[in-house]
Amino acid sequence: MLLSLQDDAQEQSENLQVYLRVRPFTAAESGSGEDCVTIEGPDTVILKPPRSCQSNRQSDKSLPQTAQRFTFTQVFGPEASQRKVFEGSVRGLVRDVLQGGNCLVFTYGVTNAGKTFTFLGPDHDSGLLPRSLSVIFNSIEGRLYGRCDLKPQRCRDFSRLTPDQQATESSSKRNLLRMLKEVRRATGSVAAWCERVR
Numbered sequence: 001m002l003l004s005l006q007d008d009a010q011e012q013s014e015n016l017q018v019y020l021r022v023r024p025f026t027a028a029e030s031g032s033g034e035d036c037v038t039i040e041g042p043d044t045v046i047l048k049p050p051r052s053c054q055s056n057r058q059s060d061k062s063l064p065q066t067a068q069r070f071t072f073t074q075v076f077g078p079e080a081s082q083r084k085v086f087e088g089s090v091r092g093l094v095r096d097v098l099q100g101g102n103c104l105v106f107t108y109g110v111t112n113a114g115k116t117f118t119f120l121g122p123d124h125d126s127g128l129l130p131r132s133l134s135v136i137f138n139s140i141e142g143r144l145y146g147r148c149d150l151k152p153q154r155c156r157d158f159s160r161l162t163p164d165q166q167a168t169e170s171s172s173k174r175n176l177l178r179m180l181k182e183v184r185r186a187t188g189s190v191a192a193w194c195e196r197v198r
C-alpha cells in the first residue's frame with residue numbers, strides 16, 4: 001500500500017491518497033491464494049480469506065468469515081509496471097514539489113508485500129524513489145544557482161553567507177570530498193585485496 005500526504009493540495013479534493021498495489025503471486029502462493037484477491041474496478045478490491053485459512057477462521061469468530069470490499073484512490077494490479085505505478089501515483093506530487101509544495105509518501109504492508117520493490121525496485125526496473133530523483137535532477141538542470149553564498153537552514157529557510165563564511169564552507173566541502181575519495185580508494189583496495197586472496 002502506498003500512502004501520500006500533501007499540504008496545500010489545491011487541485012486535489014483529498015490531501016491523503018491511498019493506493020493499493022497487488023503484486024504477482026509467488027510460486028509458493030499460487031494455487032492456495034489465487035482467488036483471495038479480486039480487483040473489481042480501478043479503485044476497488046474484494047478480499048477473501050485463502051482456503052487454507054478458512055478452517056482456522058471458522059473457529060476464530062473475531063476474524064472476517066466472508067469476502068470484504070475495500071476502496072482506494074487507485075488499485076494497481078499484478079501486471080502494473082513500475083512506470084505505470086509511478087505515473088499514476090507519485091509523478092504529480094514530484095511536479096508539485098518542484099513548484100514549492102510539500103508531500104510525504106510511504107509504503108505500508110506486511111513483510112514480503114512488495115514495499116521495497118515498489119519504492120526502490122531492482123537496478124533494471126527502478127521504483128518510485130529513483131524515478132522521482134531522476135525527474136527532480138533532470139528538472140533542475142540549468143536552474144542551479146552557481147554561487148556559494150547561500151546556506152540552507154532547516155527545510156525552507158536559508159541564510160546569506162559573508163565572504164569569510166563562504167571560504168569556511170568551501171574548505172569544509174573540499175575536505176569532505178577529499179575524505180570521500182580516500183574512503184572510496186581504501187575500500188576499492190580492500191575489495192581488490194579480497195578478490196586476490198580468494
Ligand SMILES: Nc1ncnc2c1ncn2[C@@H]1O[C@H](COP(=O)(O)OP(=O)(O)OP(=O)(O)O)[C@@H](O)[C@H]1O
Pocket residue numbers: 022023024078109110111112113114115116117118
Ligand atoms: N510488483 C512486483 N512484481 C514482481 N515481483 C515483485 C513485485 N513486488 C514484489 N515483488 C517480489 O516479491 C518479493 C517481496 O518483495 P519486497 O522485498 O519488496 O517486500 P517488502 O514488503 O519490502 O518486505 P519486507 O517488509 O520483509 O522488507 C521480492 O522477491 C520482490 O522481488
